[in-house]
Amino acid sequence: MTMIRFNDKQEAEFQRLVSRYPEGKQKSALLPVLHLAQDSFGGWLSSEVMDYVADRLSIKPIEVYEVATFYTMYNLKPIGKYLFEVCQTGPCMLRGSDDIIAYIGEKLGIKPGQTTEDGMFTLKTVECLGACGYAPMMQLGKFYREHLTKEKVDQIIEECRRNAAANN
Amino acid sequence: MGRKLLLEKAHVEGIRTYEVYRREGGYRSVEKALKSMSPDAIVEEVKKSGLRGRGGAGFPTGMKWSFLAKPEGVPRYLVCNADESEPGTFKDRYLMEFIPHLLIEGMIVSSFALGSNRSYIYIRGEYAWITDILEQAIEEAKANGWLGKNILGSGYDLELYVQRGAGAYICGEETALIESLEGKRGNPRIKPPFPAIKGLWDCPTVVNNVETIAAVVPIVNDGGEEYAKIGAGKSTGTKLISACGNINKPGVYEIDMTISVEEFIYSDEYCGGIANGKRLKACIPGGSSVPILPANLLLKTAKGETRYMNYESLSDGGFATGSMMGSGGFIVLDEDQCVVKNTYTLARFYRHESCGQCSPCREGTGWMEKILLNIEQGRGKMSDIDLLWDIQRKIEGNTICPLGDAAAWPVAAAIRHFRDEFEWHVNNPDECTKRNYGLAHYADPIYVPA
Numbered sequence: 001m002t003m004i005r006f007n008d009k010q011e012a013e014f015q016r017l018v019s020r021y022p023e024g025k026q027k028s029a030l031l032p033v034l035h036l037a038q039d040s041f042g043g044w045l046s047s048e049v050m051d052y053v054a055d056r057l058s059i060k061p062i063e064v065y066e067v068a069t070f071y072t073m074y075n076l077k078p079i080g081k082y083l084f085e086v087c088q089t090g091p092c093m094l095r096g097s098d099d100i101i102a103y104i105g106e107k108l109g110i111k112p113g114q115t116t117e118d119g120m121f122t123l124k125t126v127e128c129l130g131a132c133g134y135a136p137m138m139q140l141g142k143f144y145r146e147h148l149t150k151e152k153v154d155q156i157i158e159e160c161r162r163n164a165a166a167n168n
Numbered sequence: 169m170g171r172k173l174l175l176e177k178a179h180v181e182g183i184r185t186y187e188v189y190r191r192e193g194g195y196r197s198v199e200k201a202l203k204s205m206s207p208d209a210i211v212e213e214v215k216k217s218g219l220r221g222r223g224g225a226g227f228p229t230g231m232k233w234s235f236l237a238k239p240e241g242v243p244r245y246l247v248c249n250a251d252e253s254e255p256g257t258f259k260d261r262y263l264m265e266f267i268p269h270l271l272i273e274g275m276i277v278s279s280f281a282l283g284s285n286r287s288y289i290y291i292r293g294e295y296a297w298i299t300d301i302l303e304q305a306i307e308e309a310k311a312n313g314w315l316g317k318n319i320l321g322s323g324y325d326l327e328l329y330v331q332r333g334a335g336a337y338i339c340g341e342e343t344a345l346i347e348s349l350e351g352k353r354g355n356p357r358i359k360p361p362f363p364a365i366k367g368l369w370d371c372p373t374v375v376n377n378v379e380t381i382a383a384v385v386p387i388v389n390d391g392g393e394e395y396a397k398i399g400a401g402k403s404t405g406t407k408l409i410s411a412c413g414n415i416n417k418p419g420v421y422e423i424d425m426t427i428s429v430e431e432f433i434y435s436d437e438y439c440g441g442i443a444n445g446k447r448l449k450a451c452i453p454g455g456s457s458v459p460i461l462p463a464n465l466l467l468k469t470a471k472g473e474t475r476y477m478n479y480e481s482l483s484d485g486g487f488a489t490g491s492m493m494g495s496g497g498f499i500v501l502d503e504d505q506c507v508v509k510n511t512y513t514l515a516r517f518y519r520h521e522s523c524g525q526c527s528p529c530r531e532g533t534g535w536m537e538k539i540l541l542n543i544e545q546g547r548g549k550m551s552d553i554d555l556l557w558d559i560q561r562k563i564e565g566n567t568i569c570p571l572g573d574a575a576a577w578p579v580a581a582a583i584r585h586f587r588d589e590f591e592w593h594v595n596n597p598d599e600c601t602k603r604n605y606g607l608a609h610y611a612d613p614i615y616v617p618a
Contacts, residue, residue: 025350027351034334071293071336072336088513089516090255090452090499093510094510127521130253130261132413133412133420143296
């Protein structure tokens with residue numbers, strides 16, 4: 001097992017995050033530091049990673065666990081290389097998000113909450129992401145993909161496969 | 169053509185950069201405030217403007233500011249609430265994405281007025297790319313002397329930071345936001361004490377919405393009285409409306425609160441009418457938690473008067489026949505939409521977002537979701553409708569924070585105005601999964617655009 005430790009670039013970002021609060025209030029950096037840890041260590045927060053974060057912020061591990069389990073953006077189990085987070089709340093539903101979710105599931109052979117066997121895609125349904133005027137939509141990594149149609153979904157899946165192949 | 173104060177320059181080429189924003193008159197309010205105004209004078213101007221909080225509650229901003237405690241030797245904080253999460257609402261995102269320096273400018277002036285030397289913008293975690301846009305804007309502002317030590321030689325120091333949340337609607341509630349900013353679960357605090365006395369790290373704190381902070385810029389530039397001249401009655405200034413659902417032109421519009429709901433929906437300047445030539449069935453005019461209104465009560469009040477896009481007119485008739493301005497999230501349903509299903513998705517949303525502290529909300533939101541799903545899928549009983557009514561009534565007003573109310577109101581309004589549609593689901597268990605109920609008497613008289 002590799003040791004959990006921020007590399008130099010991640011460490012610099014960690015220091016930047018912690019410096020934004022008054023002396024003694026470093027716990028305030030917990031949410032941003034968990035984002036950093038999740039991005040740095042494989043897209044999810046294992047208990048080892050959470051313990052590392054607790055250690056770095058000089059707080060108790062339980063303080064990290066209770067936060068990590070509260071917020072939906074922290075993944076507590078491994079996810080696929082590409083995470084499709086499709087909004088299903090009212091305004092997206094009015095514009096056909098049910099059909100989009102069903103289509104993605106059919107196309108990838110998985111249900112919401114599942115990951116494809118090759119570990120490439122995870123499908124997740126989420127609640128309102130603040131893109132109601134551009135519905136249906138999903139979050140993919142840092143960005144939103146909006147005005148989704150079946151054709152657009154096909155293109156996005158293709159794009160992910162191409163990117164994955166190029167990075168191998 | 170309504171007057172624009174916030175988005176007037178939002179589409180100037182390159183306005184996201186400091187150079188263009190400054191060239192277009194940006195940061196004038198900081199010069200004016202720091203060189204010629206006292207903090208108290210700015211608070212006075214905001215009071216005179218009549219500006220009301222743009223996050224949803226509509227509380228007078230100047231009054232909120234004047235409640236801020238100022239004990240000797242204790243730091244004060246300004247926190248901007250950019251946790252925009254109310255379904256139907258995407259206006260703050262638009263402002264931050266297209267004209268980020270307007271928010272930075274508003275934060276500097278407001279921080280000066282409140283005496284904060286360290287301010288935060290708490291942004292919802294999903295707006296990851298907007299976090300980068302804001303941090304870039306802050307860096308540019310700092311490089312040009314608008315942030316940091318001794319700004320413009322005034323002796324005033326300010327550091328401004330962006331804090332990302334991680335996916336929790338409840339963090340839009342100001343005390344939950346403060347908890348989250350302290351690195352904790354987003355559990356709302358019991359009030360009092362209010363944040364103005366004991367907020368971030370137990371220090372006096374003001375929490376304001378993005379649009380509210382941005383509106384301080386024109387108020388300082390032109391004076392509170394000028395701002396108050398725009399709009400109608402106690403709905404002064406302009407309001408950003410994010411329009412979505414079954415309309416031709418979803419998007420963010422800045423309105424001056426004197427236009428009618430009918431004009432907003434049907435005019436090409438705004439929503440451009442109902443999509444696909446359909447008819448209007450219902451609308452949730454102020455974000456998912458405000459009462460849904462059938463078409464006949466949306467366009468005209470119960471007294472038969474024209475309904476306008478402002479705080480007073482949208483709430484005319486109370487919850488019996490009116491709704492609320494809320495956050496300005498304007499959700500339109502056409503004749504093919506199912507009110508039961510729409511209400512179910514909202515109930516699911518609130519169950520998902522309940523923090524779990526108060527039993528009426530934690531348990532009640534789950535019950536409402538399950539019962540609504542049963543009715544929607546043709547497994548409901550007539551008594552379920554009364555049960556739903558009973559549950560929502562027992563949640564409302566019985567929780568620490570307003571999430572309980574926000575979860576109860578959509579269910580109450582749906583039953584109040586669309587009871588026949590619920591009953592139709594119960595009476596037609598097979599048919600209700602195959603087709604929608606459509607329009608009924610509540611959608612008459614239907615407005616037909618000329």
